Amino acid sequence: GESVGLHLPTLSVQEGDNSIINCAYSNSASDYFIWYKQESGKGPQFIIDIRSNMDKRQGQRVTVLLNKTVKHLSLQIAATQPGDSAVYFCAEKLQGGADGLTFGKGTHLIIQP
Amino acid sequence: NAGVTQTPKFRVLKTGQSMTLLCAQDMNHEYMYWYRQDPGMGLRLIHYSVGEGTTAKGEVPDGYNVSRLKKQNFLLGLESAAPSQTSVYFCASSGEPGYNEQFFGPGTRLTVL
Numbered sequence A: 001g002e003s004v005g006l007h008l009p010t011l012s013v014q015e016g017d018n019s020i021i022n023c024a025y026s027n028s029a030s031d032y033f034i035w036y037k038q039e040s041g042k043g044p045q046f047i048i049d050i051r052s053n054m055d056k057r058q059g060q061r062v063t064v065l066l067n068k069t070v071k072h073l074s075l076q077i078a079a080t081q082p083g084d085s086a087v088y089f090c091a092e093k094l095q096g097g098a099d100g101l102t103f104g105k106g107t108h109l110i111i112q113p
Numbered sequence B: 001n002a003g004v005t006q007t008p009k010f011r012v013l014k015t016g017q018s019m020t021l022l023c024a025q026d027m028n029h030e031y032m033y034w035y036r037q038d039p040g041m042g043l044r045l046i047h048y049s050v051g052e053g054t055t056a057k058g059e060v061p062d063g064y065n066v067s068r069l070k071k072q073n074f075l076l077g078l079e080s081a082a083p084s085q086t087s088v089y090f091c092a093s094s095g096e097p098g099y100n101e102q103f104f105g106p107g108t109r110l111t112v113l
Helices: none
Strands: A010-014 A019-025 A030-038 A045-051 A056-058 A062-067 A072-077 A086-094 A107-112 B004-007 B010-013 B019-025 B031-037 B043-049 B065-067 B073-078 B087-094 B108-112
Touching: A010 A019, A019 A030, A019 A086, A019 A107, A030 A062, A030 A072, A045 A056, A045 A062, A045 A072, A072 A086, B004 B087, B019 B031, B019 B087, B019 B108, B031 B073, B043 B065, B043 B073, B073 B087
Parallel strands: A010 A107, B010 B108
Antiparallel strands: A019 A072, A030 A045, A030 A086, A056 A062, A062 A072, A086 A107, B004 B019, B019 B073, B031 B043, B031 B087, B065 B073, B087 B108
């Protein structure tokens, strides 16, 4: 089965509110995590990443939190905009591996006006 | 830079037919990947390459072959297409295997009848 999963398949938020998308992972050996955004008909687009030696990282309007104790990852989007509507995937990578990422199923973020 | 490009964008095959999907990147990346994405699912790794002339199996390699004759190109072949291979195929590349994001192409939507 998948080692990366998401708690909710769909998240609906009001425009201007903050969004929090959650992700659980099961492999303790994973040491690198990425959040991707995928709009309809397009490939995944990098949002933000975090290494396992960090517990928080901030970007423009986005923050990723990593809790290694409970193997939980979250993506916070501040002041959600209509353009944030998309499916968000978390992905993990095993330490030192040259192979690909392991993706969760995704959360569909819907922005309501 | 065009980034990662994929051809074709769409294709319909009959069961048993063969085809090749082409991925090209102009970022001089060593690492290239092929993923498939099924409805409501995250991406799953098919094959990957850590450099020109090398290939390796991912999570779901059966029914596919790959070749990396040139650094900038990564080809995915289906020798005898099956309906179970109906999916959206994404190619990605990265400069290093470690803590670096993967850049994705726009995808190829393949339907096998």
